Amino acid sequence: MKSKPRILALFDYFYPAVRSGGPARSSLGFAEAFCGHFDVTVLTSNHDFGVPHPLPGIVPNRPVEMKGFTVYYLDKSARRQIIREWIQRSPEFIYINSFFSFDFSIYPQCVVSVLRPKSKMVLAPRGELAPTALSGKAWKKKLFLMFYKLALQRPATLYQASSEFEQRDIHAVLSTPNVHVAANLRPVSDLHQQQVSSVKKVRGSVRACLIARIHPIKNVLMAIDVVLKAKDIDIWLDVYGFAEDRDYYQQCLQKAQLSHGTVRLCPPLSADEVVKVLGHYHLLFLPTQGENFGHSILESFIAGRPVLISNATPWRNLAGKNAGFDEPLDEAVLISRLIFFAALDQQEFDIWCKGARQLAVEFFDRQATLRDYQKLFSN
Numbered sequence: 001m002k003s004k005p006r007i008l009a010l011f012d013y014f015y016p017a018v019r020s021g022g023p024a025r026s027s028l029g030f031a032e033a034f035c036g037h038f039d040v041t042v043l044t045s046n047h048d049f050g051v052p053h054p055l056p057g058i059v060p061n062r063p064v065e066m067k068g069f070t071v072y073y074l075d076k077s078a079r080r081q082i083i084r085e086w087i088q089r090s091p092e093f094i095y096i097n098s099f100f101s102f103d104f105s106i107y108p109q110c111v112v113s114v115l116r117p118k119s120k121m122v123l124a125p126r127g128e129l130a131p132t133a134l135s136g137k138a139w140k141k142k143l144f145l146m147f148y149k150l151a152l153q154r155p156a157t158l159y160q161a162s163s164e165f166e167q168r169d170i171h172a173v174l175s176t177p178n179v180h181v182a183a184n185l186r187p188v189s190d191l192h193q194q195q196v197s198s199v200k201k202v203r204g205s206v207r208a209c210l211i212a213r214i215h216p217i218k219n220v221l222m223a224i225d226v227v228l229k230a231k232d233i234d235i236w237l238d239v240y241g242f243a244e245d246r247d248y249y250q251q252c253l254q255k256a257q258l259s260h261g262t263v264r265l266c267p268p269l270s271a272d273e274v275v276k277v278l279g280h281y282h283l284l285f286l287p288t289q290g291e292n293f294g295h296s297i298l299e300s301f302i303a304g305r306p307v308l309i310s311n312a313t314p315w316r317n318l319a320g321k322n323a324g325f326d327e328p329l330d331e332a333v334l335i336s337r338l339i340f341f342a343a344l345d346q347q348e349f350d351i352w353c354k355g356a357r358q359l360a361v362e363f364f365d366r367q368a369t370l371r372d373y374q375k376l377f378s379n
Helices: 022-034 079-088 102-113 137-154 164-174 188-192 218-227 245-256 270-277 293-301 333-345 346-363 369-378
Strands: 006-010 038-046 062-065 072-073 091-094 120-123 159-163 179-180 207-209 234-239 262-264 284-286 306-312 324-327
Touching: 006 022, 006 079, 006 102, 022 038, 022 188, 022 270, 022 293, 022 333, 038 102, 062 137, 072 079, 072 179, 072 234, 079 102, 091 102, 102 137, 102 234, 159 164, 164 179, 179 218, 179 369, 207 270, 207 333, 218 234, 218 245, 218 262, 218 284, 218 333, 234 333, 270 293, 293 306, 293 324, 293 346, 306 333
Parallel strands: 006 038, 006 091, 038 072, 091 120, 120 159, 159 179, 207 234, 207 284, 234 262, 284 306, 306 324
Antiparallel strands: 062 072
């Protein structure tokens, strides 16, 4: 029997890690989707995002057999050695799920350039080359991009974009034609992880949540400002997220305190809590400055809840599908949409819930998405 071609996939975080949210779920979706056609080996960290201690129950640096693929959870002491050893085994494809991660992107690319310069590599920047993402720590990123173009950029590297928006970003930064669009994968089980439930809706009131890292790129402060200015309706906003930027978090906290309880900063959610929590709200409100995918947006659709988001994500033309609104970052426009949702009665609101859920069902009809990925790993 002919052996399956091998994919060596490198992820910063992988199941059962949960604190990184959607990216960990999409990494699991990737491995599950391809293990039937490829021999998939995953190299990842033995820590969760922002946690100093190792994942419980995981023996580091040893193979963990999952359903159809193998995972190595690497600790820092052995991480680079094991990555180098696996690259030297000459897998047919090397899949890298980050651009700026040192251990799981920069270092492996250096090893490939020295030891396996003809290896076929797929590199997924995951939104890290968007203008808004590059603006943070800008000088460090500019220096690395200069180094990357001189030393690491290779004709044999194919870049994966999660959307046409990200495709344009990669073209603009790297000036390469080797960019292929393939949307994020999620485990099929995610669609049914939580039974879709109804939530009471009365005219004049809306309960919204924002689920994201507390960081300027997510525009949490703007979301709070918009809610504070929407004075003619009964509106509540709960914000769930890790305080990635402490100064920004303090600004959000001070602004939230002006609401007298209608805006709350809540503890962050683990990935397996998100859909259940979304079911308690009327909509997700996320006026983000940019997303290459937007996992919490998909999770809102899974929960059967419409969204109010910016037009800087791949989720577009939502109003025509009764799934929500994707709008420019204009406070007056966003306030008008919150007023619209507040004005809905139960019957009208349920139509938007059904539209949101239908969009999730369509996303998980993954045949087209899988074909896009198969083109990444074709010969």
